[in-house]
Amino acid sequence: MAVVRKAAPLLGGLGVGLLIGLLGAFVQAHRSILIFSDRYLVIPWGVLIVLGVLIASIRGVALASSSRAAAWLVVAGWIVVTIFLASETAGGDIAVSSGARQWAYLLGGAILGSAAATLPARPLRSNWPDPSNSAKPANSANPSSEQETPSI
Secondary structure (H helix, E strand, C coil), rough: CHHHHHHHHHHHHHHHHHHHHHHHHCCCCEEEEECCCCCCCCCCHHHHHHHHHHHHHHHHHHHHHHHHHHHHHHHHHHHHHHHHHHHHCCCCCCCCCHHHHHHHHHHHHHHHHHHHHHCCCCCCCCCCCCCCCCCCCCCCCCCCCCCCCCCC
């Protein structure tokens, strides 16, 4: 039972990464084109949405499981599916082509995903004293002396 309890978040993280990689390969291609008189502006909203979901999922899995390993498995699952869908099939089809938007998706996902998985798995504990604690400090006899500030 203990093995299942430890393996479930890891397998869940891998599954989340595989799902985001599969759906993200198709959603990242969406964009909006705004046409002005003689110029146009392309807004790659698909890339932004998928990268935001990827980062939020990595941090969510890391915080829920209290494990960086589960967060790294989300990244690994995303990378495996993305590389598979970026390669050409026997029929010549690819889901992730080689444009600037796709490079931003691949490199941005790898860099931001790695950065998000590297962050601590649990929120850092604050070392600052509790302001609601009404106990007087030990050196209250000499109020002019400097009190040491806690380091973070």
